Each structure stands twice: as C-alpha cells, then as structure tokens.
Amino acid sequence: MVWTGWVNETRLAARSIAAYATDWVNPTLRLGVTGLSRSGKTVFITALVHGLLTASRWPVFEPQAQGRIARVRLEPQPDDGIPRFPYEDHLATLTGPRDWPEGTKRISEIRLAIDFASNTGFMRGTEKTLTLDIVDYPGEWLLDLPLLAQSYAEWSRRSVEAARRPPRAALAQEWLAATAEIDPFGKADETEARRLADKFTRYLKSCRDERVSLSTLPPGRFLLPGEMEGSPALTFAPLDLGSREPAGDSLAALMDKRFESYKRLVVMPFYANHFATLDRQVVLVDALAALNAGPAALSDLELALSDVLTAFRPGANSILSSLLARRIDRILFAATKADHLHQTSHDRLEGLLRRLTDRAIRRAEFAGARVEPIALASLRATRETTVTQRGQSLACIVGTPMPGEQAGGEIFDGLREVAVFPGELPLDPTGLFAGPEAFRGEDYRFVRFLPPKADPSQALPHIRLDRAVEFLIGDRLA
Amino acid sequence: MSKAPTPKPQVFRLDSDAVEIAPPSDAPVEDRRPEAVIAAEAAAPPAGASLWTRLFWVGLGGLVSLAFGIAVSTLIDDLFTRAAWLGWAGVAALVLFLVGGLALLGREIFALRSLARLDTLRERAVQALLDKDDRAAARVAGDLLAAMAGNARTARGRIAVQAAFAEGVVDGAQRLRIVERELLEPLDREATRLVAEAARRVSVVTAVSPRAAVDLAMVFATAVRLIRRIAEVYGGRPGTLGMFKLVRHVLAHMAVTGGMAAGDTVLDQIVGHGLAARLSAKLGEGVLNGLLTARLGITAIAISRPLPYIGAPRPDVRDLVGDAISLRGDP
Numbered sequence: 170m171v172w173t174g175w176v177n178e179t180r181l182a183a184r185s186i187a188a189y190a191t192d193w194v195n196p197t198l199r200l201g202v203t204g205l206s207r208s209g210k211t212v213f214i215t216a217l218v219h220g221l222l223t224a225s226r227w228p229v230f231e232p233q234a235q236g237r238i239a240r241v242r243l244e245p246q247p248d249d250g251i252p253r254f255p256y257e258d259h260l261a262t263l264t265g266p267r268d269w270p271e272g273t274k275r276i277s278e279i280r281l282a283i284d285f286a287s288n289t290g291f292m293r294g295t296e297k298t299l300t301l302d303i304v305d306y307p308g309e310w311l312l313d314l315p316l317l318a319q320s321y322a323e324w325s326r327r328s329v330e331a332a333r334r335p336p337r338a339a340l341a342q343e344w345l346a347a348t349a350e351i352d353p354f355g356k357a358d359e360t361e362a363r364r365l366a367d368k369f370t371r372y373l374k375s376c377r378d379e380r381v382s383l384s385t386l387p388p389g390r391f392l393l394p395g396e397m398e399g400s401p402a403l404t405f406a407p408l409d410l411g412s413r414e415p416a417g418d419s420l421a422a423l424m425d426k427r428f429e430s431y432k433r434l435v436v437m438p439f440y441a442n443h444f445a446t447l448d449r450q451v452v453l454v455d456a457l458a459a460l461n462a463g464p465a466a467l468s469d470l471e472l473a474l475s476d477v478l479t480a481f482r483p484g485a486n487s488i489l490s491s492l493l494a495r496r497i498d499r500i501l502f503a504a505t506k507a508d509h510l511h512q513t514s515h516d517r518l519e520g521l522l523r524r525l526t527d528r529a530i531r532r533a534e535f536a537g538a539r540v541e542p543i544a545l546a547s548l549r550a551t552r553e554t555t556v557t558q559r560g561q562s563l564a565c566i567v568g569t570p571m572p573g574e575q576a577g578g579e580i581f582d583g584l585r586e587v588a589v590f591p592g593e594l595p596l597d598p599t600g601l602f603a604g605p606e607a608f609r610g611e612d613y614r615f616v617r618f619l620p621p622k623a624d625p626s627q628a629l630p631h632i633r634l635d636r637a638v639e640f641l642i643g644d645r646l647a
Numbered sequence: 648m649s650k651a652p653t654p655k656p657q658v659f660r661l662d663s664d665a666v667e668i669a670p671p672s673d674a675p676v677e678d679r680r681p682e683a684v685i686a687a688e689a690a691a692p693p694a695g696a697s698l699w700t701r702l703f704w705v706g707l708g709g710l711v712s713l714a715f716g717i718a719v720s721t722l723i724d725d726l727f728t729r730a731a732w733l734g735w736a737g738v739a740a741l742v743l744f745l746v747g748g749l750a751l752l753g754r755e756i757f758a759l760r761s762l763a764r765l766d767t768l769r770e771r772a773v774q775a776l777l778d779k780d781d782r783a784a785a786r787v788a789g790d791l792l793a794a795m796a797g798n799a800r801t802a803r804g805r806i807a808v809q810a811a812f813a814e815g816v817v818d819g820a821q822r823l824r825i826v827e828r829e830l831l832e833p834l835d836r837e838a839t840r841l842v843a844e845a846a847r848r849v850s851v852v853t854a855v856s857p858r859a860a861v862d863l864a865m866v867f868a869t870a871v872r873l874i875r876r877i878a879e880v881y882g883g884r885p886g887t888l889g890m891f892k893l894v895r896h897v898l899a900h901m902a903v904t905g906g907m908a909a910g911d912t913v914l915d916q917i918v919g920h921g922l923a924a925r926l927s928a929k930l931g932e933g934v935l936n937g938l939l940t941a942r943l944g945i946t947a948i949a950i951s952r953p954l955p956y957i958g959a960p961r962p963d964v965r966d967l968v969g970d971a972i973s974l975r976g977d978p
Contacts (some may be wrong), residue, residue, distance in 0.1 A: 226810075226811075226814055227814075228810075228811030228812075228814050228817060228821075228825055229817060229821045229824070229825070231824075231828070231958065234811070234825075234828065235828070289960075512816050515816070516781065549815075554668055554669045554670065555668075555669045556659050556666050556667070556668050556669075557666060557667040557668075557669075558659075558666040558667075563657070565659065565668075567661070576656070576658050579658060585660075585661075586661055587658050587659060587660055587661060588658070588659040588660075588661060588668055589656070589657070589658050589659070590656055590657045590658075590659070591656055592655065592656035613656075614656060616658070630815070631815065632815060632816045633815075633816055633818070635815075636817075636818070636821055
C-alpha cells in the first residue's frame with residue numbers, strides 16, 4: 170500500500186464512508202471477477218447471472234435452496250463511464266451457435282438486484298434487497314499493480330533478466346537483439362522508441378501463445394491496449410541500463426517519463442476507481458492450460474498468481490475498518506474447466522490449485538480474509554462415463570471436441586461426440602513444480618470441447634458453481 | 648495408483664466396438680466405501696472398567712444367577728412334590744418369563760445400538776469436517792441418509808436430499824449441510840417445540856404447586872419424558888437402559904457445558920429470577936425451573952442429533968424461555 174500515497178488513501182477513506190452510509194439503507198456487494206485471459210471469466214459471469222436470473226436449482230446455494238430469494242432482476246448499470254457486461258449477447262453465443270464467447274478485453278460491469286427474505290437477527294422475515302455489482306476485468310491489469318512500487322530502472326532490470334532466461338529467451342530474441350544494438354543514453358528518438366515498444370509488445374504477445382502459455386507479463390495494457398493503443402503512455406520498453414540512472418534528454422529518460430505516465434494514466438485510475446472498491450474477489454485460474462504447456466508455464470503461473478495477490482487488500486471488515494477503507498474479505502480461487510476431467514480427479518485439480526495459490530492463501534488468511542480454492546466448471550461441456558477396455562475400466566468424459574482439436578492422431582470435426590480419457594493428475598502436486606523435467610515424460614493434453622446443447626430458458630449444467638456462489642454472496646443474503 | 652503405470656490419455660469413438668462404453672450421464676459418482684473404514688468403525692470402544700471391577704461384577708453376577716437358578720429349581724421341585732399339575736403350571740410360568748425376558752433384552756440391545764449408531768455418525772461427521780475430508784463427509788452423509796430411512800418424519804426431506812444430490816457434483820461437506828437442512832432442520836423445529844412446551848409446563852406447575860415435593864417429582868418426570876421424546880424425534884428409540892445412558896450423557900454434557908451456558912445466560916437468570924422474585928418467590932422459582940428444563944432440553948437435542956450444527960441455528964435458552972414466558976397465557 171506504500172505506493173498509493175496518503176492522498177489516495179484519504180480519498181478512498183472518504184469514499185468508503187459514503188459507501189458505508191449507503192450500505193446501511195441499501196446493501197451493495199461489489200464482486201470482482203478476474204483471471205488471466207482465457208481463464209473463463211466471461212463464461213463464469215454469464216453462467217452466474219443466468220443461474221441467479223432463472224432461479225436454477227442450486228442445492229448448495231442456501232438462500233435459493235431455502236426458497237428465500239423472491240426475485241432477481243437486472244438493473245441499469247450504475248457507472249455511466251464503464252461498458253455494461255453484454256450478458257445477453259454472451260448467453261446467445263453460448264446457447265445458439267454453441268461458441269465460446271469473446272474474451273474480456275477491458276473492464277465491464279453488470280448490476281443485479283436480489284430481493285430476499287432475511288432469516289437472522291432482528292430483521293427475520295423482512296424483505297431486503299441486495300444489489301450485486303459484478304465487475305469483470307482482465308487479470309493482466311492486476312499484474313500492473315506491483316509496477317506502482319517500482320521505478321523504471323528497476324522494472325527494466327527485472328524484465329531484461331526474465332527475458333534472458335528460458336523459455337522466454339527464444340521468444341525475446343528479436344527484441345533483445347534490438348535492445349542490444351541501441352545506446353540507451355543516446356539522444357531520444359521517437360522512431361527508435363516506437364520500434365522497441367513494438368518489438369517488446371510482440372514478444373509479450375508471443376508469450377501468451379497456447380504452446381508456451383506464460384503468465385507474468387507486465388505491463389498488462391500492452392497485451393490488451395484498448396482505446397489507448399498507440400498513445401505515448403503505451404510506447405515504451407525496458408532498456409538494458411546497467412547500473413546507471415536515466416538522465417538528460419536520453420532515450421532512457423524518455424522511456425522513464427513514459428513509464429511514469431503509464432503508471433499515472435493507466436494503473437492508478439484502475440486501482441483507485443475499480444480495484445479498491447471491491448468487497449469480494451474471484452480469481453479464475455486455468456491450471457489445465459498451464460499443464461498443457463509444460464512445467465515452465467506452470468511455475469510462471471504460480472509466480473503470476475502470487476504477484477496478483479500482492480495487489481489485494483485482504484482482511485476482515487470490521488465496522489471501523491470498513492469506514493476507513495473497504496477490504497476484500499473473501500477471495501475465491503477457482504480452477505476453471507473442471508469438466509475437462511472426470512469428477513474423481515477434481516480433488517487432485519483442487520490440490521494443484523491449492524499448491525499454486527499456497528503463498529497467496531496464507532497471506533490472505535493471515536490478514537483475516539477467507540480464501541477458498543474450488544475446482545469448478547461454470548458451464549459443463551461434458552458428461553461422464555466409464556470405458557471398459559481389456560478388463561480395465563477408465564473414468565472418461567464425453568463431449569464434442571472443438572473443430573480442429575487434435576488428440577490421439579485424430580482431428581475432430583466439431584460434430585461428433587467422443588469419449589476422452591484425460592489422463593490422471595498426480596496425487597501430490599508438489600512434484601509438478603520440481604523444475605523443467607518435472608512432468609517426467611507425462612504429456613498433459615486436455616482437449617477443448619464445444620459448449621453443451623442447452624436451452625437458455627432452463628438452468629445450465631455446471632460443476633460447483635453453486636458452491637462458489639454460496640461462498641461469495643450466501644452470507645450477505647442471510 | 649501404485650499398481651502398473653498410469654494409463655495414458657486416450658480418445659474413444661462412441662460407436663467403437665473394441666471397448667465397452669457406459670451410457671454417459673451427469674449423475675454423481677457414488678463413493679465406494681473402503682474396507683478399512685468399515686473395520687475401523689466396527690471396532691468396539693475400549694472397555695473402561697478395571698480388571699478388579701470386572702472380576703467383582705462377574706463374581707457377583709454369577710452368585711446372583713446361581714441363587715436365582717437354585718431358587719427357581721427348588722420352587723418347581725416343591726411344586727411337583729405337592730401336585731403334578733402345579734409343577735407343570737410352574738414350568739409354564741418359567742417359560743413365559745424366559746421368553747418375555749429375552750424379548751425385552753433384545754429390544755434393549757437394539758435400542759442401545761440405534762443410539763450408538765447415531766452417536767458414531769455425529770462423531771464421524773465432526774471428524775470429517777475437522778479434517779476437511781470430503782470423502783469421509785460424503786460417506787457420513789450417505790450413512791445418515793440410510794439411518795434416517797427408518798424415521799417416518801423424514802420421508803419428504805429424504806426425497807429433497809436425493810433430488811439435490813442428483814442435481815450435479817456436490818462435495819462431502821456440502822452434502823452434510825444439505826442433509827442437515829432437509830432432514831434435520833424440520834426435526835430441530837419439532838424438538839425445540841417440545842423443549843419449549845416442557846419448560847412452560849415446568850414453570851407453571853412450579854409456580855402453582857403447593858409443595859416442594861410435588862414440583863420435584865414433576866420436574867424430574869418432565870425431564871425424563873423430554874429426553875425420551877427428543878431421542879425419538881431424531882430416530883433413536885431408547886429403551887430403559889438406553890434412557891439411563893441418555894440421562895447420564897445429558898448430565899455429563901451439562902456438567903461440561905453448564906459452566907459456559909451459565910456464563911452467557913447467568914445474567915438473564917439472575918435478573919429474571921430477581922425481578923420475578925420481587926413479584927413472588929414462587930413465580931421466580933417457576934422461571935428458574937423453566938430455564939433449567941430448557942437447558943436440559945437443549946443438551947438432550949445436542950446429544951441426540953446425529954450431526955453437529957453445521958449451518959442450522961443452534962437453539963438458544965433465551966429464545967426458548969422467551970417462548971415459555973410469553974406463551975404462558977396462550978391456550
């Protein structure tokens with residue numbers, strides 16, 4: 170919290186006093202949904218909103234199961250400056266042409282009002298309304314928050330060091346060569362700066378490729394620039410400065426200035442306007458994609474997750490602390506796409522997630538927040554079966570693979586259902602983190618499936634979405 | 648896992664002939680019960696008595712049964728010496744006595760076992776929740792569902808639980824909560840109502856009864872009846888021995904938790920007692936007895952309930968007594 174400075178803290182405090190007063194009359198819960206790209210944020214929110222709106226039978230979600238929720242309705246989105254989460258479009262994409270929706274490229278928000286009957290305390294039986302704001306933002310933006318505490322020189326040194334290590338070295342070759350050619354303390358030149366920034370961005374983008382699937386890639390806005398594309402605040406790159414400080418009108422000084430602008434124009438507003446106002450947070454993690462890509466991607470994911478968590482202000486909200494500044498008091502880590510495994514393997518996926526987020530969990534619990542890791546599938550694309558082959562029975566999943574997916578020497582056409590035995594995750598996930606040879610020849614390949622055939626007016630199939638919802642909002646509907 | 652190499656990921660066509668594919672479903676997988684667990688559950692709890700105590704009881708028991716046997720056999724001999732028909736009548740009475748005694752004994756043993764089963768279920772549930780052992784919790788939920796099948800009051804709840812489980816993947820801890828919500832919460836309400844009723848009756852009778860001996864008998868009778876009825880609500884059918892055991896449990900439990908319970912309600916008791924005593928000493932006594940009965944009832948619920956409190960509200964002495972006092976005027 171050092172970097173935010175006291176001005177900002179004061180502003181946040183003032184705002185949360187206001188929020189507290191409003192809360193008294195009309196409780197509001199701001200739920201942040203994040204995760205690195207392709208982790209399933211959009212599908213999660215779509216399924217969550219759909220489930221609440223259609224009053225799906227969610228046995229684990231207590232208020233619903235007890236019949237205390239009278240009505241759930243969509244409300245106009247409160248912030249006029251932020252796009253609304255296009256729930257209807259995403260639902261139509263999922264259930265109509267059976268496509269996975271476009272990913273999150275920027276922040277968006279959707280508001281639900283839940284009318285429910287209270288069952289505790291003085292207010293027992295009275296009808297109340299909880300306003301639920303769901304805020305969707307790319308997890309890459311969270312990776313920017315640690316930048317606030319770094320100087321340009323420090324960030325440069327770290328980025329260059331990371332780029333020289335495998336598996337990044339191969340991808341960063343071109344950019345590193347270009348950086349080596351120029352003199353960082355020579356005269357500033359806009360063309361040069363743009364060329365470097367361009368090469369740097371391309372290197373970052375190549376790291377996100379499915380085959381390597383790396384995660385720790387700040388600055389996040391380089392990957393998802395949005396409306397700021399091409400602006401000077403996004404036209405910089407780390408330089409190999411050695412131990413000198415940027416000075417004068419050198420290229421390094423120009424980059425330094427732009428780095429600071431990036432922090433001021435991009436990172437700070439996100440932190441103050443969105444991030445610091447959240448009450449609950451969901452972090453979605455696609456552990457299976459990292460397994461697909463290999464040990465380096467897995468340990469990179471671990472690093473990214475612990476970076477993400479340094480950004481949170483976890484802790485229990487007492488009356489006093491919630492007056493001073495809101496804190497996130499519950500964090501849900503969800504390993505998505507659990508439907509790619511048979512349910513007998515789910516606890517192993519959960520074990521892997523627990524291992525990935527271990528440090529983060531301990532830190533958050535120490536601060537008084539509740540953290541729960543869950544393996545879930547917001548929209549369940551597969552069913553389960555057993556295949557008996559030569560007397561051995563295998564726990565398999567059945568679904569329609571995406572067109573163009575390959576497995577077992579076959580390329581799928583996206584029409585036929587097949588049964589897939591996804592392999593087994595190890596009982597103890599620690600072994601997977603033991604260095605580059607950690608997988609010991611085990612090749613994890615999880616086939617991607619098409620969304621299930623579903624009727625948008627009915628409940629959608631899911632795995633443990635109800636447990637996630639109970640953890641996130643159940644206690645506020647008491 | 649230890650046997651053979653782990654099988655490689657594979658893809659099977661659904662129309663393939665080489666393998667056999669079960670029809671796909673969304674249904675949750677039943678957890679198989681490992682043998683080790685059954686063995687561990689079946690193991691009897693270690694005997695508590697010392698060697699000398701056991702010797703004493705064995706000896707005494709032997710002597711008493713010998714004395715009884717001789718008394719009966721001499722009686723029947725005697726009867727035969729008087730008249731043959733009298734002897735046969737004595738034999739017939741003896742047979743009736745034995746048959747009846749065996750039946751009673753069988754019933755007692757059965758009742759004790761059903762109580763013990765609910766006890767073990769609760770202990771296992773507590774342990775599973777403490778260890779965050781999902782599979783164990785799922786097994787407890789399954790066993791509880793089976794144990795509750797004999798309880799007619801839970802028919803509707805059992806159907807609701809089965810429907811909830813069929814809805815998709817539900818983990819052990821959540822299964823326990825669903826079972827608690829659908830099966831036990833209605834029973835909780837019933838049991839709490841019984842306690843409130845008993846507390847009310849005790850406080851009224853104490854307030855109006857002319858003699859201390861009458862209240863004492865009344866309070867005692869009500870307490871015993873309350874414990875039995877609560878055990879029945881949760882599906883235990885305590886016989887006489889079972890009742891002894893239950894009462895002992897309740898008293899032990901109250902001795903342990905009494906201090907704590909007194910801690911949070913002692914103020915109410917003193918204030919209530921003091922205030923009421925000013926109106927009438929007798930009325931104050933009534934309130935106090937009502938409170939004690941309520942607390943006894945809550946303890947009885949806690950030890951008869953086959954699950955710990957997971958998400959359901961714990962009944963509170965204050966709520967119950969509030970009921971008892973405010974409802975006193977009601978018909």
